[in-house]
Amino acid sequence: MSTLIIAEKPDQARAYMDGLGLKHKPKDHVAKxxxxxxxxxxxxGARGHLIELSEPEAYGQQFKDRTNLKELPLFPSKFLYDIPKENSFLFSEIRxxxxxxxxxxxxxxxxxxxxxxxxxxxxxxxxxNKKIFRAYPSSLDKKAIQNQFRQLEPIAQSxxxxxxxxxxxxxDWLIGMNLSRLYTTKLANEGIIGNYAIGRAITATLSLICIWNANIANFKKHSIYTLKAMGEIDGQDLQFISNIKTTGSDKLLNPKKxxxxxxxxxxxxxxxxxxxVANISSDIKEMYPPILLTKGSLYKAMDKAYGWSQAKSKNIMQKNYEDGYQTYPRTDSGLIAKNQYEYLKKxxxxxxxxxxxxxKFIPYQLPDEKLKKYLLDIDTNAAHQGIIPSEKIMDDEADVTEDQRKMYDVVVRHTLTIFQSPYKYVSNVLKLQSNDxxxxxxxxxxxxxGWKKLLLSISKQPNELLEKVIEYSKYFRKDDIVNLNLYTDISETxxxxxxxxxxxxxxxxxxxNAYKYVENKTYASILKKVKGIGTSATRDTILESLINKKYIYVDKKDQIHVTPNGWLINKLFNNSIISSPVLTAKWETAYKKIAEGGFSADNLINATVKLVQKEFQRVQTDWNSIDIQEYYKNTKKKFDNQISIGQCPQCNSPxxxxxxxxxxxxxxxxxxxNKECNFVIFERYWNKKISEKNIKRLLNRQYTTQINGIKSTSDNKTYSAILELRYSPEKKRQIIAIKKKINTKDHL
Ligand SMILES: [Zn+2]
Incomplete structure (x- = not known):
């Protein structure tokens, strides 16, 4: 007899080889x-999806021209698949x-x-025709792997x-192929060139960002009036806040009145x-640790602890996973299995x-009622679990980088919080009353x-001292009369x-959190349950696409702006379900039914065909060139001015x-x-990054302040200089050049 184990990717395959004791070289994807x-x-090991849905061209020559709308929409009667060239060798090996x-x-x-x-x-x-079984990997640790291959399950459910x-x-293919071609061509005919990718996840995410940014753009400042008061104990000031507060709004234009x-x-x-004195209370409050790390919360934790970008964290969490120190990184579940809890404890x-x-670390056993919050339901067959350290310990001998250790430290600390006592604080409240x-x-x-101590050294927590807590009961009794000095606090929304x-x-x-933007309660609760649009594994890609398709623009402060192309697509899909998270919710319901066996896959595909047909009809009846042109022009003007850092010296555009x-x-x-203008200055002049302040100065006054530490790569000398803009006949545009060299130091 012979057994073949198929892993999803090479690193997973190597972990199985290690777990099963098969010899292999570091980069091998197969071992016997x-x-x-x-x-x-x-x-x-495969490399994710080796086989992909074919491009429209595979259904006939008439689909080769992407701008040929006459043949669209395309609804294949039988879906064709391709093995992309880069996968063909691996595929034939597996076959x-x-x-x-x-x-x-x-x-x-x-x-x-x-x-x-x-x-x-x-x-x-x-x-x-072969005998097929299922094994479920969670951690790439040796013991876990052996266990999972001892508990083989039937394949039918999979x-x-x-x-x-x-x-x-x-x-997704039906929507993406048809609507992206339709919109890219229709808009190109309007002279609004772009790569308008349309899809369930990308268009809905764009719409959520647009809602957010529109709220900011339409924001109107209003005043807030709050009645506060000062009192006194033992010569020490006490600040009171009252329930008299009026906040201005579009409905309440004069909150002061x-x-x-x-x-x-x-x-x-x-x-x-x-x-x-109406009430004096003193309560001890308890806070239990949050659920275990997900990919998103680990991103945040690494950003907080070390200022890491997501790209860096993503890279390191993959390394720690491949080396077997951490569990699967692309997860949005913060819960773990009982057996994982048991090995962690040990x-x-x-x-x-x-x-x-x-x-000092004194292990604490969470009460069963509280522990439940961190554990996966035994019955749910959850695909992913929270990110925790595996059974393989990253000890001092481990051959890992400093960054890998930093992340391991954060992951261990966060994980061990569930073995620590709750965070406790005392909350004393003094409540006074006058009329209502x-x-x-x-x-x-x-x-x-409690558990917060573990996180102290990686991020500082506010540390209120117990000695400074005022015990109001020492000074006041119920129904005492207290003098207060009133004052008004004015702030703004x-x-x-x-x-x-x-x-x-x-x-x-x-x-x-897409569910927050859905009014229908049923769909909102489905979205909440499936954790919104996309999966932890695909969300990065969706965001990257939004940037690459130029729907959004990320500025130097990492802030997201919507581009004119983005606003336009958002407007054109304003009334379509394609831009709503509800579509994801509907599909999720369908997947569940399909996975349970009560619903055929064709039902979902047929519903999508109808949806695409409706979208094509909508374009025919609703397309308004004048409206589109006008909207795009205005949005572009606003956008350019909003993110502009100065005027172009060649054409005065932003x-x-x-x-x-x-x-x-x-x-x-x-x-x-201005697309017809070739003006550009690079952020780096030789090795030196020029500050935004100096770039602005260059645009306003043609020259910078003194810039130190410019290292010329031609002679390796370091010098200081004032830079200026100068016309280059060679490049036919303004370039940065040295106006004045200040000093020259030999490179040591
Ligand atoms: Zn220009």
Whole structure:
């Protein structure tokens, strides 16, 4: 007999080889040998989806011209698949192994996509006549791997899940292929050139960002009037806040008038009043640690602790996973399995030693009722779990980078919080009353730092001292009379800040919280349950597409602006379900039914065909060239001025900052927004990054202040200089040149 194990990716395959004791080289994706499963066991790793839906061209020559709208929409009667060139060698290798094997174990990721990856490989290798089983990987640690291959399960459920994923990919294809071509061509005919990718996830995410930014753009400042008061204990000031507060709004344009009338009604138009003590309380409050790390919350934790970008965190979490120290990184679940909880508990001393934690650590057993919050339901077959350290300890001998250790430290600390006592603080409240108005003052202090202590050294927590807590009961008794001096606090309502990239993902990000933007309660609750649009694995890609398709623009402060192209697409899909998270909710309902076996994949695909037809009709009836042109022109003007850092010296158009995504920022530049103008200055002059202040100065006054530390690569000398803009006949544009060299120091 022979057994073939199919992994989803090479690193997963290598972990299986290690777990099963098969020898391999560091980069091998296939290994053979004897294991406890079978004397001839083969482990092979795919590279995600090896087989893809074909491009429209595969359905006929008439689809070759992307601008030919006459042939659209395209609804294949049979979907065609391609094996992209770069996958063909690997695919034939796997097909060969499938042909030779008596038994296949599918060990791809534990979700619909993982099931579909294996299904398509086996389908196109004609392997369904073999005995097929399922194993579910979670951690790439040796023991976990052996356990998972000892508990093989039947494949039937996975194949139903594969059907759901296949229905999803075909439906996404129908929307993406047809509508992207339709809109890119229609808008090009209007002279509004762009790469208008339309899709369920990308268009809905764009719409959420537009809602956010429109709220900021339409924000109107209003005043807030709050009645506050000062009292006294032992010569120490006490500040009270009352429940008299009026906030201006579009409906309440004069909050001051209402505020004064409230004061009048209560007889508060004087400076000093007398109040009665209504209540004195002192409570100990407990806070339990948050659920375990997800990809999004680990991004945030690394940003907070070390200022890491998501790209860096993503890279390091993949490394720690591949090296077997951390569990699967692309997860939006913060819950773990009972057996994971058990091994964590056992290994606490090893983890503490690994991160060199020298403080006292007294393990705490969470009460069962509280522990439930962190554990996966035994019945749910959740694909992903929270990010925790695996059973393999990153000790001092481990061959890892400093960055890997930094992340491991953060992951261990966050994980061990669930073995620490709750954070406790005392909250003392003094409540005074006059007529119907209450005046409250509070004093809080730390009683037990509990689990927060673990996170202290990686991010500072506010540390209120217990000694400073005022015990009001020492000074007051119920119904005592207290003198207060009234005053009015005037503040203003503030707009929400612009979104940053980190706020788009999970960990409470915009995509995960899409349900908040859905009015229908049923759909909102589905979206909440499935954690919004996209999956933890695809959200990064959706955000990247939004940037690459030039729907959004990320400025130097990492703030997200919507481009004119983005606003235009948002407007054109304003009344369509394509731009609503509701479509994702509807599809999720369908996947569930398909995976349960009660619903055919064709039902979802047919519904999508109808939706695409409706969208084509809508374009025919609703398209308004004048309206579109006007809207685009106005939006572009606003956008250019909003993000401009100065005027182009050649054509007076706004100059904007352009990030160089392809080369990781190497050629970040300030470019003229007028497409016919060639003006550009790069952010770096030789090795030196020029500040935005100096770029602005260059545009306004043609020269910079003195810039130190410019190192010429031609002679390796460091010097200081004032730079200026000068016309280059060679490049036929203004360039940066040296106006005046200040000094020259020899390079040592
Ligand atoms: Zn220009």
């Amino acid at each position: 040998g004897q294991t406890f499963l079978d004397p001839t066991t083969t482990v092979i 060969n192994e499938i042909g030779k094997a008596d038994r296949i174990i599918v060990a791809t990721d534990k979700d619909n996509e993982g099931a579909a990856i294996a299904f398509n490989i086996i389908r196109f290798s004609n392997g369904f 194949w139903r899940e594969a059907m759901a994923a296949i229905a999803r990919s075909r439906s 209402e505020y004064i009338s409230l004061l009048k009604k209560n007889g508060f138009l004087k400076k000093q009043i007398q109040c009665r 290994l606490i001393p090893n983890y503490l030693a690994a991160i060199h934690y020298t403080e 108005v209450t005046f409250i003052t509070r004093s809080t202090g730390l009683v037990d730092i 503030k707009p929400l800040p612009l979104l940053k990239q980190i706020q788009i993902y999970d960990g409470g990000g915009l995509m995960e 100059v904007i900052y352009c990030k160089d995504i392809k080369n990781k920022g190497k050629y970040n530049a300030f470019r003229c927004s």
